[in-house]
Amino acid sequence: MPPRNPFTRSAQSAEVKPRKIGSSLLQGVITVIVILAIWQCIVIFFKMPSFILPSPGAVLQKLVQRADVLVFHAWVTMQEILLGLLLGLTMGLFFALQMLLFKPLKRWLLPILIASQAIPVFAIAPILMLWLGYGIASKVVMAALIIFFPVTTCCYDGLRSTPTGYLDLAQTMSASRWQTLRHIRLPAALPTLASGIRVAVVVAPIGAVVGEWVGSSAGLGYLMLQANARMMIDEMFAALFILALFSISLYFMTDQCLKRAIHWRL
Amino acid sequence: MADSVLIKIINGALRYKGEGQYVLSQVNMSIAKHQWTSVLGKSGCGKTSLLRFLAGLLDEKVDWSGSVETPLQGDLSQHVAYMAQQDLLMPWLSVMDNVCLRFRLSNKKITEPEKQQATALIEQVGLLDKIHHFPEQLSGGMRQRVALARTLMQDKPLVLMDEPFSALDAVTRYQLQNLSVTLLQNKTIVLITHDPQEALRLSSKIYLMHGQPAQCHSFPVPTMDVPRRLSGEIAQLQQQLIEQLGKNHASS
Numbered sequence: 001m002p003p004r005n006p007f008t009r010s011a012q013s014a015e016v017k018p019r020k021i022g023s024s025l026l027q028g029v030i031t032v033i034v035i036l037a038i039w040q041c042i043v044i045f046f047k048m049p050s051f052i053l054p055s056p057g058a059v060l061q062k063l064v065q066r067a068d069v070l071v072f073h074a075w076v077t078m079q080e081i082l083l084g085l086l087l088g089l090t091m092g093l094f095f096a097l098q099m100l101l102f103k104p105l106k107r108w109l110l111p112i113l114i115a116s117q118a119i120p121v122f123a124i125a126p127i128l129m130l131w132l133g134y135g136i137a138s139k140v141v142m143a144a145l146i147i148f149f150p151v152t153t154c155c156y157d158g159l160r161s162t163p164t165g166y167l168d169l170a171q172t173m174s175a176s177r178w179q180t181l182r183h184i185r186l187p188a189a190l191p192t193l194a195s196g197i198r199v200a201v202v203v204a205p206i207g208a209v210v211g212e213w214v215g216s217s218a219g220l221g222y223l224m225l226q227a228n229a230r231m232m233i234d235e236m237f238a239a240l241f242i243l244a245l246f247s248i249s250l251y252f253m254t255d256q257c258l259k260r261a262i263h264w265r266l
Numbered sequence: 267m268a269d270s271v272l273i274k275i276i277n278g279a280l281r282y283k284g285e286g287q288y289v290l291s292q293v294n295m296s297i298a299k300h301q302w303t304s305v306l307g308k309s310g311c312g313k314t315s316l317l318r319f320l321a322g323l324l325d326e327k328v329d330w331s332g333s334v335e336t337p338l339q340g341d342l343s344q345h346v347a348y349m350a351q352q353d354l355l356m357p358w359l360s361v362m363d364n365v366c367l368r369f370r371l372s373n374k375k376i377t378e379p380e381k382q383q384a385t386a387l388i389e390q391v392g393l394l395d396k397i398h399h400f401p402e403q404l405s406g407g408m409r410q411r412v413a414l415a416r417t418l419m420q421d422k423p424l425v426l427m428d429e430p431f432s433a434l435d436a437v438t439r440y441q442l443q444n445l446s447v448t449l450l451q452n453k454t455i456v457l458i459t460h461d462p463q464e465a466l467r468l469s470s471k472i473y474l475m476h477g478q479p480a481q482c483h484s485f486p487v488p489t490m491d492v493p494r495r496l497s498g499e500i501a502q503l504q505q506q507l508i509e510q511l512g513k514n515h516a517s518s
Contacts, residue, residue, distance in 0.1 A: 264401075
């Protein structure tokens with residue numbers, strides 16, 4: 001047998017395999033490092049004053065130094081986002097079911113649904129503050145409102161577009177309307193609903209932070225405003241970093257869970 | 267008993283509500299118990315409408331005149347199992363759960379004997395090793411075999427088939443036809459098809475459907491037992507059937 005060339009395919013593929021497993025993680029790490037490097041370069045070369053753009057090192061220092069404060073406010077914002085998601089998803093599912101089950105109701109609910117999307121959340125935020133106070137409730141409602149439309153439309157579309165063959169089959173098995181909904185329509189709607197949930201998870205933090213900006217006494221949005229007013233830009237960036245980290249991990253966790261739970265396509 | 271009639275349709279006429287034109291008129295058919303009856307016709311001629319009507323799927327959508335006589339008690343649609351061209355397996359359920367779909371739908375817990383029955387049926391269609399697989403992991407032929415097992419699990423005297431073998435390749439189709447004949451021995455089958463060979467291989471009675479509104483005519487079939495092997499006689503009859511269908515094509 002001739003000696004193996006180190007550049008044959010088998011040698012290459014053996015090398016490629018372990019790289020593939022950690023590739024997405026590695027890719028993420030590289031992206032972060034590159035961004036940090038560019039950031040640091042901008043700070044050095046353009047001689048940015050720290051109240052305009054603090055260096056990554058300064059932000060990291062703040063992250064460690066003010067960890068207790070950041071954790072406290074992050075916890076508040078997390079609660080708002082998660083509760084908002086819960087409320088928005090429940091409302092969306094409920095609305096979609098109502099529109100599906102009571103056809104005439106759809107004509108009445110649809111304008112409300114569209115209005116909920118057409119009025120900017122920013123515009124109703126002060127009113128929500130007024131009614132629900134500076135606490136967590138107004139932010140939860142805000143996050144729920146902002147995801148309400150995508151969730152409802154996805155859910156309704158999914159429920160409505162059950163393949164007719166499935167419904168025929170259920171009917172020949174003399175399934176009732178409720179049984180068909182429970183065992184055929186709902187599971188068949190899940191892949192569409194999952195894309196609604198993915199959108200909701202990305203958008204919900206916007207609602208919560210906007211709510212905190214308009215009026216609050218705690219939360220990462222509140223912390224950012226306070227830090228901004230006191231020219232503590234490094235602390236603002238630290239809060240922003242936590243918020244981004246939370247939103248991104250929430251998305252990836254949700255995405256992985258949904259992918260595992262809903263493995264089929266129609 | 268073998269030759270007794272399960273369903274007799276006399277002077278059937280059907281039209282969709284809100285439409286002037288009848289889809290079917292003067293349909294006379296007798297469907298013999300424990301036999302395969304095929305309805306042949308070009309697509310769009312109304313054969314599927316007839317089947318869906320018998321399955322009770324069109325109750326609110328059509329006007330029907332004529333009579334459907336049957337010794338079965340109660341509504342005909344209660345005695346029907348339905349097999350469509352698509353296998354209609356729920357992609358979120360395993361093979362086992364798909365076969366037991368009837369019980370899942372009625373919110374009943376699946377009992378041990380039912381589970382054993384389902385397992386036995388899955389074994390009969392040759393998919394015991396795939397019992398916990400999901401439909402997406404199966405080939406088209408396997409999926410239709412699961413659909414067959416699900417139909418058998420429903421245990422209804424009348425099985426309505428709407429071109430269930432038409433999406434399969436020739437060899438798979440041939441095998442599945444044979445398997446269906448074996449497993450559906452004690453059932454009455456109404457098979458909708460546009461494949462003359464399939465009708466000739468499987469049925470003890472063939473109706474040709476043509477015209478607008480569609481009418482049906484009976485076509486003589488060989489007396490051999492089903493499933494018939496492809497012989498010269500079958501080929502000749504197939505030729506005749508194709509010519510007749512073609513003639514009707516041209517005239518309508």
